Amino acid sequence: MKSAYQNRAAMGRVSLGASLLALAFASSAQAQTTESDDADIIVTARATTATKTDTPILRIPQSIEVVTLEQVQDLGALSIREALKYTAGVYNASDDLRGDFNNIRGFQSVLYVDGLKRNYGFVYLPRVDVNSMERIEVLVGPASVLYGSGSASGLTNMQSKRPRFEFGGTASVSYGTHDRKEAVVDLTGPLSDTLAVRLVGLVRDSDSRMDYIPNDRILVQPAITWKPSDRTDITAIGLYQRDKNPPNYNVLPLVASLYALPGMRVPDSRMLGEPSIMKGTKENKSITLLASHEFSDMFSFRSATRYTKADTDQAEVYLNPSATGNPLNPFIDTNGNGIFEPGETMVPRNLFAIGIKYKIFNTDNNLGVKFDTGPISHQFLAGVDYSHFRQVSGQAFISGVAPIDIYNPVYGTVAPPVYTFFNTQILKQTGFYAQDQIDFGDTASLVVGIRRDRYTKQDAGLPKEVTKKTTKRAGLTVNVTPTLAPFVSYSESFLPISGLNQFGDTYQPLFGKQKEIGLKWQPFQTTLLRVSYYDLKEDKSLRVDPSNPLRSIQIGSTKSEGVEFQANHNVRDDLSITAAFSYATSRLSDQDYQRDAVPKYLASMFGTKTVALSDDVTLRLGAGVRYQGRMTSGNPAVFRVVTPSYTLVDAMAAFEYKNWTLQFNAINLLDDLYYPSCSHFGSCANGEPRTVQGTLTYRF
Template structure:
């Protein structure tokens, strides 16, 4: 398992046809290539020796050879073939993360159909799926709660990433309408595997990582894993570091085939800042007297600005098979986080005396900007537990996989806040040091949210027909310290149903309905508690997994509605408001394949039409901000030999992100097309690789908002890895 690094970005409209054609061509040429390879073998040409993992050996949480996973647990919380799941789901395998060189979770998802991350950010990885946010989970338990009070996950610690699209509250309770992004940790393995990785890259990135796993006894009753990362790095923005210390030990006790207990721990400490300058429309999207603002411009203050985070978590994954029918599982995790978020940023404050609007603008000299300064010490505590009882049995000719569960979580957020004053900054020739830091801090009321849910799900199989029925009831309370009027007590019942038909040739058409319930907690600036966010979706699609080939295809169309969505107040960036209803319609296509470990490919396309469908404001009928109507991507990698030396791989990808709007249909962010590339040599214990994200070093504007600011994307990033396995 190795680290990765690669970035992604968008492309031009005419490329969509090229991507679709490439996907078809890959599928059409696969048999021809297989014949060609057989002929080569007959001529005595050496081909790499590979180990192929069969579908029967694959598990929902274990390693996968290549880019194509056949099983998953995120969609059902049971180990289920993906083709039998009546909802669109994508799996990003460890091999894909490594090949594409993903340095962040955001980069790991850049070739997944319909996933958009509008912000190139060092503070958080945020995702838009089907016009809504995807809630992050880790090993089936919610990973974050609150705002700017957690660390970013490190892809090196992950075995796979699974995206379940659309509402998913029946199993997860706190599930947004966009879907669930479930991260699956690397877990102890019986076979001894050890690796050390050195990495060097753009912006003086230096990293050493290690991953050790194996058995502690001959019977493999005790297995261990230790994953560590130590990084010292700059970023494309001056004065902003990207340093990390991470250690993730885990220990599995498996006394027999029926019982397993895995203890997990994580300590992560990051030292970073904000890559977002909140630059005005002028100088980014629109012309400016002195040209475009450099992407490296730092609007903060050296020595003051920082986004330093710390995460400590402990937990376990327990499973016990009671008999031939029943299996009991219990997953638990306790997490404590702390973030020092000190920043100086382009001001959103209006000045009536000078006529300055409440949005980022240049001063009269067209060079300087006014800045606001804030210092927040954010904290978070999470306690989560999920109990599951699974029964597999038959009633006549009908097979059942029944799941009954009860989960609970308690989330606490805290904040100390201070405000200071930073002087105007020449954004084209910055001179720092003119600021007055906060001298006092105000403690915000502590917010405690509790949620308890019970759920039941039955996966029913009769011949070629597979049905899924799910029902859940949640009770969520939110209490704000010293503010009884802000207390919220919410209850909800959510439903899910689906039907799949396993047709000849590996085809599986399906139809499903799903709902979501997301307690938001907190209050607006008028101390009014936010209402829970509710969603519902109809989806129809088809999946294809031809027998004996590691390829998969997915096509889905959907219609979903999301109510009470929270968004930034266009008149006050420090406040949030709730929209009446958002209506999203779309299409998603995704095609993946791995042939004899010689070819790997991905091709995807998504059409997303997301608009405000019910509102008392001027946003009625407007497109949701930062959600492009068209996105597409394609990646191909080929393994080959040079002069009889095997193990070489060359690959590349192209990403297209269509135009998007600011939320009021006033400011358009143009489309962008980006190219990535990789070259690797993997022979025996040593793997050398070179990944380049944004090969042409294109300056991309990822999104511009109605509140007045724009955001830059990732510049060209080159990363070299040397991994030694022993």
């Protein structure tokens, strides 16, 4: 555990970061004039996710953060999870090759790609590759009026790279920690005045932080855009992705991690499963059609449709320290005397395997109408979306397979899985929504919306479940000045949960509602700041079964309340700074203490500075610091585990010569030992070691 000195040092680094941020803003403000070259500004001041219209962020009465491709590259992010680690209110546990799991305001976010839902609850799809994305928009808080299926925390919408009518592109090769070798090509350009194409391709051969576990990938993403006029845009995006990456996380006993005595800590990289059984082959094929047409200045139409076919074959053997019933003694009593002895180092394990075939169809279509009623302007939106999700799966779950000596592991003691549970699940959801954005000149803007959903779930051999739900939304933004905009909003969420866990459990839809008040300030075109307070509640929320840490149950509700701050200052080839802070309390309805594995405090800052070394050579240096406050797990009256706070440092350096860039990124630069989360059931997740990546890029 961290000493008091370490904790003071961690907070000191955060305080130092805040001071540097203030100095940076002050110097930047003095250097700026009232005019700025738009080509040099890369702060994103508009977003489409919040309203499904191209709306200035200052006029959106809800918290939304945009992470651009340039920011992703500066961070050296190797996944969507890493791309969001400097976003207010977002936190994650350790890296998990099974999927992109990011939490916002105490709840797991739902992932969307191009405005269409991608993740359906307990669904194992390949992780989205950052090289295939143009930008990431994080809409914070319920958003079901426009999207139907969304968690109380909001949604993460990733926008795919699309063709451009100017020739360009990049080709890069990289090498890094875990013998990670990767090659990426991204080319785009016109075929004619009305046709443009783009191709993104990637090949990766890599190990991972756990012994014997690969992290390989092949990705091909072609796209074509037809633009017969300025009013019509039709884009088709294909995707083929194949991953080979079994689960790479370790669930380590408390006594071998957080509470380990000298010489008794288990290395994070040690395989405690079975190399011959661990597998994670995932294949994803999809085609997306995006279309927009403006009939006139008054009427417009937008459509997004995707068909996905995916296959997953996953198996894992993992530690089950809670099987002994004593969180401080996970070892099997081989002597049968009820007393732990030094020679007893065998820990129970479980086996879980699943083979799934997915077929998913999504479509979202809406009609926009712009009109005025006197001095008031309206941007009305009415639409319908439909999704059809089908999975056919076979599962194997065995509790208590051959245990393993965590200090001297011997493999080959577990038989291959035999699938004994088979199921077909079909989910259908149809939603009708309407929204009106009302602008009272330059004084204020009001957003109101309503939606009606019909959701059905059918599991083989079980009665069909039908749920109907109406969700609402309202928000007001007041433009005190052209750059200062306070806002207030109310929004609701509705989230069906698809798929099955390892016990074959299904779950009822979740319902959420949020009240939020905040302030957005854009003092310069290059700078955007937000501060907000929210009160968020989710009914029928999932929680860990008190009698089984591997299982989730639905009882009561969860309430989250907090304050967030986000600041972004971004000028190409000069100074860029991102800073975030959040404080949140999250509690279950029958508890008066912080919810398990949810930190109260998060703080971060990342900045880059570009300097010219000569006429042809520039150097860009960057550094970041991330702080996550302590977390707790368990009932204080029974047994409670405290996960210590930690502070991590990231860094980057990039040399640019004409069309060439050589960039180095380091995550957890100081190689600090930390635990993302620990459980009162007797285990800790392992943190990520220092990861270094070097990338050589050529720009066409």
